[in-house]
Amino acid sequence: MSETGDLYLELAEDDPFYQHKKTLLSCKGLGVKETLNLRGSLTEQLLNAALEKLLLFGRIANLDKVEVYFGEDACTPAGIYSIRNEISALSWILSLIPVSCNIQTHAVTLEALRAAVKGRISEVVGAEKEKARIVDSYRCDKESRLVEWGQDNGVKTKLQIAHIDGYGRGAIASEDLKFGDVALEIPISSIISEEYVYNSDMYSILEKIDGITSETMLLLWTMREKHNQDSKFKPYFDSLQENFCTGLSFGVDAIMELDGTLLLDEIMQAKELLRERYDELVPVLSNHRHVFPPELYTWEHYLWACELYYSNSMQIKFPDGKLKTCLIPVAGFLNHSVYPHIVKYGKVDTETSSLKFPVSRPCNKGEQCFLSYGNYSSSHLLTFYGFLPKGDNPYDVIPLDFDVIDDEDIETDFSSWTTHMLRGTWLSSNHDIFHYGLPTPLLNYLRRAHGLVHHSETDLWNNLEVEMEVLGTLRSTFDDMLQNLGDADSIDRENADQDVKMAMEFKEQQRKIVSSILDSCSAGIKLVQDFITKPEV
Numbered sequence: 001m002s003e004t005g006d007l008y009l010e011l012a013e014d015d016p017f018y019q020h021k022k023t024l025l026s027c028k029g030l031g032v033k034e035t036l037n038l039r040g041s042l043t044e045q046l047l048n049a050a051l052e053k054l055l056l057f058g059r060i061a062n063l064d065k066v067e068v069y070f071g072e073d074a075c076t077p078a079g080i081y082s083i084r085n086e087i088s089a090l091s092w093i094l095s096l097i098p099v100s101c102n103i104q105t106h107a108v109t110l111e112a113l114r115a116a117v118k119g120r121i122s123e124v125v126g127a128e129k130e131k132a133r134i135v136d137s138y139r140c141d142k143e144s145r146l147v148e149w150g151q152d153n154g155v156k157t158k159l160q161i162a163h164i165d166g167y168g169r170g171a172i173a174s175e176d177l178k179f180g181d182v183a184l185e186i187p188i189s190s191i192i193s194e195e196y197v198y199n200s201d202m203y204s205i206l207e208k209i210d211g212i213t214s215e216t217m218l219l220l221w222t223m224r225e226k227h228n229q230d231s232k233f234k235p236y237f238d239s240l241q242e243n244f245c246t247g248l249s250f251g252v253d254a255i256m257e258l259d260g261t262l263l264l265d266e267i268m269q270a271k272e273l274l275r276e277r278y279d280e281l282v283p284v285l286s287n288h289r290h291v292f293p294p295e296l297y298t299w300e301h302y303l304w305a306c307e308l309y310y311s312n313s314m315q316i317k318f319p320d321g322k323l324k325t326c327l328i329p330v331a332g333f334l335n336h337s338v339y340p341h342i343v344k345y346g347k348v349d350t351e352t353s354s355l356k357f358p359v360s361r362p363c364n365k366g367e368q369c370f371l372s373y374g375n376y377s378s379s380h381l382l383t384f385y386g387f388l389p390k391g392d393n394p395y396d397v398i399p400l401d402f403d404v405i406d407d408e409d410i411e412t413d414f415s416s417w418t419t420h421m422l423r424g425t426w427l428s429s430n431h432d433i434f435h436y437g438l439p440t441p442l443l444n445y446l447r448r449a450h451g452l453v454h455h456s457e458t459d460l461w462n463n464l465e466v467e468m469e470v471l472g473t474l475r476s477t478f479d480d481m482l483q484n485l486g487d488a489d490s491i492d493r494e495n496a497d498q499d500v501k502m503a504m505e506f507k508e509q510q511r512k513i514v515s516s517i518l519d520s521c522s523a524g525i526k527l528v529q530d531f532i533t534k535p536e537v
């Protein structure tokens with residue numbers, strides 16, 4: 001912000017999607033650099049106009065890869081791309097507005113703007129609106145012992161651990177939390193990281209293994225430390241589940257249920273890789289039985305530890321700049337949501353030597369406080385975490401494996417994509433001709449594959465037969481996919497095992513996505529056909 005009261009907005013040049021975002025900004029009549037005049041006291045109308053411009057810019061600047069791909073058609077009528085994006089954009093805007101200003105009239109305007117942004121933040125609501133249903137019969141003894149241990153070791157928390165219907169353990173706000181309040185703070189000394197391996201008797205053996213990662217070392221350390229009665233982290237290990245139910249330990253029935261889905265391959269490949277890694281480690285472990293007791297290093301224990309790390313670890317940036325995989329007692333009780341409260345965590349605060357979990361939208365007393373584990377598809381969440389999130393997951397995409405077209409135009413076009421994807425077309429707001437609820441980068445790719453490099457909408461109007469071919473290609477691809485998924489099963493879901501239930505739910509979600517794409521293709525073909533037979537005058 002300048003002394004004269006101008007607020008500068010700039011799209012970072014090192015943004016990985018700079019060209020795409022530049023194009024999206026220009027569609028909204030904005031450039032990559034914008035100035036907002038906040039001089040003097042603004043009327044409510046001008047203040048709202050300023051906020052709208054900030055939001056237009058902030059949303060685009062904060063889009064992630066999937067959101068950029070689906071682009072402007074993915075906005076709701078109110079202009080919201082996703083709850084994650086909205087929260088990030090509003091927090092980013094807030095970080096741009098100076099907290100103090102020497103000139104009184106500017107200070108009043110800035111304060112009003114801050115209040116307006118905070119007002120918007122409190123309006124961002126989650127899908128998990130219903131109050132957390134706490135299972136009273138579950139005694140949280142182990143969990144309470146861990147929280148007490150944490151507090152003795154410097155953990156500060158505004159969360160209470162409870163068993164919540166449908167989530168296992170979870171964290172409930174014990175007071176009203178507003179934007180910026182730190183729900184949880186964990187000192188570095190209470191975090192499990194690779195440092196523990198370096199200071200153990202394992203390190204001199206493990207460091208000699210070619211290509212071994214610090215993650216694998218930490219995993220092997222954890223497998224033994226879990227059974228150490230004198231471990232500093234005993235209350236943490238005691239609080240962990242005996243069995244995880246991630247896709248990696250799905251039974252045969254659940255795996256069979258996934259027939260026809262890409263998830264089946266994803267799980268099988270992930271498990272094979274783990275087995276290969278384990279088989280490579282076995283000779284070394286067996287040569288040092290005094291350090292790696294064989295009964296603690298079975299395949300079952302190894303798989304348990306892998307599931308623990310996949311479902312409970314976090315990537316944390318330490319003051320030395322290193323990104324380390326960590327297990328974080330107490331924070332490990334936070335569940336994920338597509339509509340999270342906590343999105344900004346992951347970096348150690350050097351002043352306090354602790355990891356803070358501030359809320360980026362209000363969480364009222366009694367509500368479950370959710371974290372964002374990352375922008376993951378449901379297949380990733382099922383494979384590595386063992387759950388399907390509630391609500392529409394905007395990251396639930398079906399990747400499409402096309403050969404890249406060898407075309408000079410494409411090579412010079414920095415805004416073209418090399419990979420393509422689709423998702424439920426109900427998430428798109430534009431089902432008009434040339435859009436059909438389908439992503440523009442994919443449609444343009446297929447148009448080029450059918451020989452049309454268009455430069456304007458007129459080119460599209462002049463080549464309606466190409467539209468028919470593009471939609472026909474997509475329809476036949478997804479027809480095959482729907483056939484592969486088969487019909488809904490007649491299995492009694494109520495009485496099925498948890499893994500089978502989840503596999504069935506996943507398949508049902510896939511059918512819903514594929515059917516929506518097929519419906520959009522058919523509606524699009526009809527629309528184009530109507531224009532071909534009855535051209536507009």
Ligand SMILES: C[S@@+](CC[C@H](N)C(=O)[O-])C[C@H]1O[C@@H](n2cnc3c(N)ncnc32)[C@H](O)[C@@H]1O
Nearest residue numbers: 166167168169311312332333334335336385387
């Ligand atoms: C970091 S732990 C969170 C605490 C966990 N619920 C527990 O009881 O220990 C991650 C695991 O929590 C569960 N989980 C997280 N988010 C969830 C959600 N939105 N719905 C259902 N289960 C969820 C999954 O089992 C996941 O592997």
